Amino acid sequence: DQQVKQNSPSLSVQEGRISILNCDYTNSMFDYFLWYKKYPAEGPTFLISISSIKDKNEDGRFTVFLNKSAKHLSLHIVPSQPGDSAVYFCAASGNSNSGYALNFGKGTSLLVTP
Amino acid sequence: EADIYQTPRYLVIGTGKKITLECSQTMGHDKMYWYQQDPGMELHLIHYSYGVNSTEKGDLSSESTVSRIRTEHFPLTLESARPSHTSQYLCASSESSGTDTQYFGPGTRLTVL
Numbered sequence: 001d002q003q004v005k006q007n008s009p010s011l012s013v014q015e016g017r018i019s020i021l022n023c024d025y026t027n028s029m030f031d032y033f034l035w036y037k038k039y040p041a042e043g044p045t046f047l048i049s050i051s052s053i054k055d056k057n058e059d060g061r062f063t064v065f066l067n068k069s070a071k072h073l074s075l076h077i078v079p080s081q082p083g084d085s086a087v088y089f090c091a092a093s094g095n096s097n098s099g100y101a102l103n104f105g106k107g108t109s110l111l112v113t114p
Numbered sequence: 115e116a117d118i119y120q121t122p123r124y125l126v127i128g129t130g131k132k133i134t135l136e137c138s139q140t141m142g143h144d145k146m147y148w149y150q151q152d153p154g155m156e157l158h159l160i161h162y163s164y165g166v167n168s169t170e171k172g173d174l175s176s177e178s179t180v181s182r183i184r185t186e187h188f189p190l191t192l193e194s195a196r197p198s199h200t201s202q203y204l205c206a207s208s209e210s211s212g213t214d215t216q217y218f219g220p221g222t223r224l225t226v227l
Contacts, residue, residue, distance in 0.1 A: 002156070004156070009154075032214075034215065034216075036218075041123075041124075041202070041221065041223055042220055042221060043120075043204050043205075043206075043218035043219050043220045043221045044157075044204070044218045045218070046215050046216075046217060046218075049215060089156070089157070101147055101159040101162055101172060101173075102147075102157070102159075102206075102216055104149075104156040104157040104158075105156055106154065106155055106156045107154075107156070
């Protein structure tokens with residue numbers, strides 16, 4: 001039973017435009033959410049996170065929005081650059097029964113075209 | 115920047131071999147994790163540790179075992195590798211608090227023939 005869902009397997013955006021990646025979750029116990037960027041055959045790289053007490057967190061070109069009532073979060077990348085092309089994973093934690101391990105979505109493959 | 119290392123990066127072995135995937139971190143993190151990922155799929159937790167001498171199984175059933183004798187070291191062992199073990203194995207660590215960030219190593223891509 002997947003608790004974190006990324007319903008868009010892929011997204012293509014032009015350089016300079018905004019990329020919006022979406023993520024939904026089902027477990028209301030999740031209280032910390034993260035976005036990771038991953039290249040093939042490499043480990044995920046942490047991008048940005050947000051606690052459930054906030055609804056927005058910004059770091060440079062990356063902004064994460066959290067809508068707890070809708071159990072939805074999104075990652076905005078502005079402006080998008082070709083180097084942003086990668087797979088982006090949404091993750092959530094809050095279950096102490098598994099050491100606060102992360103629950104991951106299946107990822108969204110972002111392609112930023114020149 | 116995270117200081118977490120995994121060796122080997124790539125491994126191709128035959129069925130029945132015993133293998134150990136190494137993971138070490140220099141950040142002094144108490145918690146460490148092993149995830150497994152197949153292409154196009156989410157990462158699945160297979161083992162985690164709260165600290166030295168602590169190991170627990172994750173949500174995804176795995177025939178592998180782990181040990182945590184030192185804080186910085188969290189190796190994963192497969193006693194008898196099979197083709198179904200072919201996957202990417204990712205090690206991560208985090209500080210000992212509820213809302214903290216996990217940092218990942220570069221992963222080991224394992225292929226069992």
